[in-house]
Amino acid sequence: MSAVYINSAACISVQDTLNENFFQNLQPENSAQIVKAIEPNYKEFIPPAASRRMSKTVKMSSVASQYALKEAGIEKPDAIIVGTGMGCSQDSEKFLKNVLENNEEFLTPTFFIQSTHNTVSGQIALGLQCHGYNFTYVNTSSSLEFSMLDAKLQILDDEASTILVGSTDEQTERTMELYQLNNTIKKEENLPVDYLNSKTDGVIWGEGASFFVLGKEKTESTYAKITDIQIINKLNVDETKKFFEDFLAKNNLSNQHIDAVILGFSGDSESDVYYKNASELFLSSSLIYYKHLSGEFNTASGFSTFMACHILKNQEIPKVMMINDVNKKEIKNILLYNHLGGNDHSLVLLEKV
Structure with missing residues (x-):
């Protein structure tokens, strides 16, 4: 394909x-x-x-x-x-x-x-x-x-x-x-x-x-390849991990293949539970957050996609965005997870080119 x-x-x-x-x-x-x-x-x-x-x-x-x-x-x-x-x-x-x-x-x-x-x-x-x-x-x-x-x-x-x-x-x-x-x-x-x-x-x-x-063509300015996108409107908190596992399985990947995960922690204690659940799946990946830099809004994921592009190109994660201390030698696969107030969940998988 x-x-x-x-x-x-x-x-x-x-x-x-x-x-x-x-x-x-x-x-x-x-x-x-x-x-x-x-x-x-x-x-x-x-x-x-x-x-x-x-x-x-x-x-x-x-x-x-x-x-x-x-x-x-x-x-x-x-x-x-x-x-x-x-x-x-x-x-x-x-x-x-x-x-x-x-x-x-x-x-x-x-x-x-x-x-x-x-x-x-x-x-x-x-x-x-x-x-x-x-x-x-x-x-x-x-x-x-x-x-x-x-x-x-x-x-x-x-x-x-x-x-x-x-x-x-x-x-x-x-x-x-x-x-x-x-x-x-x-x-x-x-x-x-x-x-x-x-x-x-x-x-x-x-x-x-x-x-x-x-x-469709890779150019000198290319940042990343879009591997897959998954969207679901409603998701129970206890279904979060399965949502991720099914998405990775569909792409013949395991959580070990994901070098960095960008999570949309917004400071809203009620809906941030989803991100906490998701982060437990990726203990060996670099965990990143971004809404302390952009604020929360309907299309805040545009900012995270922009940052993911630069992280893949520069092969560097700004310290101000890091949740844990995991530093991979090469950042090949970045997974972006976002929702707003616990609704409209999305996963986007980007790959280094």
Whole structure:
């Protein structure tokens, strides 16, 4: 069977991930309830007149996709697939606010038009004049994984040879207020967070955009090979180990073959139990966590995929991400495990090329 490769990776996140030296300058964030992405100077990438009409998630995605395409040396991909949990929620909130304030009269349609989840993929396609397959997945924390699975199948079926795949989510004022009211976000008295040993519920909320170019050909810029992706909506805690064992068996692997496991510890004591159960299976692997660097959000796994790509390429794990002291001479197979609040579990297996 043909392989599918990740030929470029770009990320805008709470860390300065557009900077070439970001790998050495990762700063944990455990004392704020909400952490914001470090945004680039958009004027360098988007005409100011267009930028004013774009929400944050569209601007972040536009820049991250430009970085990804440039690194892969591609002007126009065959397809664009984007995963998002919340979509363009800034414009959704603005539209609903206008509805209330104007008693449903004299509404400008702009915010409504730009509030749909597929605005991001549409805007990128317009900018590139790309008329190929264009799709948006809205599957909470497995949105990126569904996007990558779609891209992988299209490449294996020879329907496309290069596909731009991305994930993006932004914060909005009202949604953050609601998340604080329903205790999705950690209470201030429970800060700072010990991500690995938290005794309280709730998370630190982040945001960001991550984009990758997937292709059937290995290139000079290739980071990794996508071996397999598995997604399940509901999983009981006592089924976690079987979920992993079945996935490894399907790929003719055992836990000894996995050099590093990236786990999405979020500081939410109730749902982090899944990660603790999973980590018991991989005592001889390097265990890694990342949400103390990115915050939790629907497509936080984009940040972990971006980091996994760089770990495979550099053959080095940043100390700030390590849970245990296991250091492998060679990092060949990395397994990524993520979920959001105990739902929508995903496994992604990446292999060094």
